Amino acid sequence: MSESAFRVETTARLAQWRIDNLGSCTYRKSDPFKIGNWNWHLSVEKNRALYLRLHPEISNLTRDNPPIASFIIRVICSADDRKALTHPEITDKQLKNNDDFVWPIEVPFTGKFIIDVEFLDLKTASPNGGEPCSIWAEGFTTKQSNETALACLGRMLTEGINTDIIINVSDGSIGAHRAVLASRSPVFHSMFSHNLQEKELSTINIPDMSIEVFQAFLRYIYGNIKHEEFRTHRLALLQAADKYDILDLKEVCHESLMEDIDAKNVLERLQNANLYQLHKLKTSCLRYLVKFGKIYDIRDDLNAFLQCGDRELIADIFNEVLNTWKGF
Template sequence: MSGAGGLSGPDSRVETISRLAQWRIDTFGPCSYRRSDAFKLGIWNWYLSVEKSRSIYVRLFPEPGRVAKERPPLARFVLRATWAGPPRRSCVSPVHEQLLRSSDDFVWQADVMSQGRFTIDVEFFDLRVATNNATESSSSIWPNECTAVQNVASKSTLGCLSRLLTESIHVDVTINTTDGVLKAHKAILAACSPVFESMFLHDLKEKESSTINIDDMCLESCSALLGFIYGTIKQDQFWKHRLLLLAAANKYNISDIKDCCEESLLEDINSSNVLERLHVAWLYQLEKLKKGCLAYLFVFGKIYDVRDEINSFFHHADRELMLEMFQEVLTVWKPI
């Protein structure tokens, strides 16, 4: 690797969102080698480096140190090199699964190269802590990062509430779902939701009959809702039902569930779900999720990955949402 100024430069910053890292390089200048600034994803600090000869050679590696040595990352990821053009050109790597300890462990050769400004994307599908270099014994770091559910639902003080639900101790309200019946407690439901509280305070049919009809949730998803309220929900149960939990949280004004769902949906945005997430964010007025989706599409340039789906999206999207998307384009667009 050669060239003066081979380390950091004025455009060495790597931007990150969700599981995507993006490095924009305006020019190599007189050098043939560039290294990015450090960026944080998972529990590691990372670097990207690019070497220019007849092709572009991209390296991804963790920052040397105790964390990388004692808990080396086993990463599953894909890289993309995109030249602004005109014409716009891209080169996408295969999906790699690689144990990464140093800059010697991985290098990707881009098949095409153009002149001028270009972008390197790294999208992580999974990050695992390798144990004894064995893939099968590694553990993913991301499920452990979704602590919002665990912090709310795993406290020891919820043990008694869990027993009330699982053992049906002194239940006093029946919940009818689309395909089954559940039992719960008026006081607990009222304490977590002002909507439920209103049902039992005023002379409504729910107070008189001690019955709530939830006709937009099945038994399984409603069990997940009660599981969150009582502290019995499991991580995989939350992930499976989080969109329905978000709808219920919005309907019954349960802010803790709504906030937790928004954080979770923001965590794993990708090209296959970003338009759905954007619609959900608009529907339930989730500003953080909406800004994350718009940034993913326009700031990080992933709008090109969903151009086949965007026409259908525009046919059903709210006009105010389309206006916000257009304003985002005007904000981030810069003449080449």
Template sequence: MARKSERRRRGGGGGGGGMERENRVETISRLAQWRIDTFGPSSYRRSDSFKIGIWNWYLSVEKARYVYVRLFPEPGRVAKERPPLARFLLRACWSGPPRRSCVSPVHEHLLRSSEDFFWQLDTMYAGRFTIDVEFLDLKIASNNAKSSTSIWPNESIAVQNIASKSSLGCLSRMLTESIHADVTINTTDGVLKAHKAILASCSPVFESMFLHDLKEKESSTININDMCLESCSALIGFIYGTIKLDQFWKHRLSLLAAANKYSISDIKDCCEESLLEDINSSNVLERLHVAWLYQLQKLKKGCLTYLFVFGKIYDVREEINSFFQHADRELMLEMFQEVITAWKPI
């Protein structure tokens, strides 16, 4: 039957505008439907291609002793490199009268060619009929089929992005328009408005202020006397998700100090990663001091590696004496140990 099917497949499904129209498959969501108006007593028909997921698909129907319905992906690079592991069911319906239908079991197959799957119908009623394919799941097959993941949960990424943008838009309006703002932040040179619930949700220090009988709870005021208005705006913008990249880079050190003071780990981690990106001879000693001050192990290791493993200590010889006069003794010991490690004979 396979050889006979292949000969018919090469012959196509016939010509003419009506036949082309009959070969069209309509799709909606994860459902594909092929309506066939005419079908001879012994013939083969193949549909036009239709798109479900990342693949183009074909349906074919062949009538010999039995009726065979096949589902297969379009041959090509996509099907070869990313073969579909499909979970689906099929339904054949005859218009009647009376209307009749036949539903397949749920199938799950790795589909590479037209020979990988067929559905056998023991009966074939006269008249027009439709073939439906409902895809219940589609996966890109891996070497280990158990680890294959569905392509459709990836749609949730778009939903999450939309939801995130919507949430950020709402938070931005709450901040810029002071919608139901219930806390005042006093900086060294200005005042900001914010929301207790949002500040408390990101910082255990802020939460403690509003939870216990402290002056911040009574007055709904926070005094941040070690930040200017611009730096504090960057801090609040980070918390609300509205901070701009250039604003972040300009105020990284102030943000790091505030993150350490108010125990905001996300900001602290982000600042450390950023400070690692642009270490150079003019800032490495300052970064090393910052790393020591706020216990930033990755940044400290990066600075020591820059100085001693890459030999940039010679570029800061004039600044090193002043640095040693103010450096912590334990930090100086670590630097000495790094020197020994870097210069250890191989």
């Protein structure tokens, strides 16, 4: 049996194990695969029913800090027009060993089939005994440094301390500081360094951005944006980062948009990846659609996209399909 028979393909939150044929085997366990902070295993056991298990690899991390997982798991029969059997959504289930999640499947599966696990969230127990904490909510906030300095900088914005520039957006105005804007954006630096209207009048007009989005943009620049605010506005923040050449914000948006690709947003993410030249996001979206077979789950949306989408991007999708088929 080839090594690939035990390999699980993964993207940020999705794991997929392709089984060509169980044959006479009554038990098969996958190679370990990493999602979040843990290595995981899938296993199938064939008895009167097919027993499917998902569990973390036993380690000190698992014993001391076991994952609390929310996920959707499906079995897809490749030979039967991708007929799928889906387990009811699992929410906040602590998994320590291979008996914590067992799915007995009475429906017989023959030939090739795919086990598909989409992790919705992974949490760990709070060290203070409070509510469990999502590991995916930590990534952005832990990048902030020097909390005292950032808090003071944030106060300058929220309390309007010595502001010297007014920004007029589509539905309001807000004060800010030239020095802060210029230090974070080459575009703003250019505005204030030359004899442009913005320098002379001490105002900037940005009619293509709402006050809510621009406040989030400024809070990122000043270092006091909250995680949920960032996630709510990350597509608009990506546009602003590209327009004002703030590379760190663009990269943070890029990384965040790769974390939760799903069937509802994959085409929008793909178009934004193409527009803003986000290679990793584009690759992840194409893999999600083609290698993981999600292209079959969004046929109506895909048909609409094919009618009016970017021709080069459509060609990229078809090339990905053709390259994937070569591997079969």
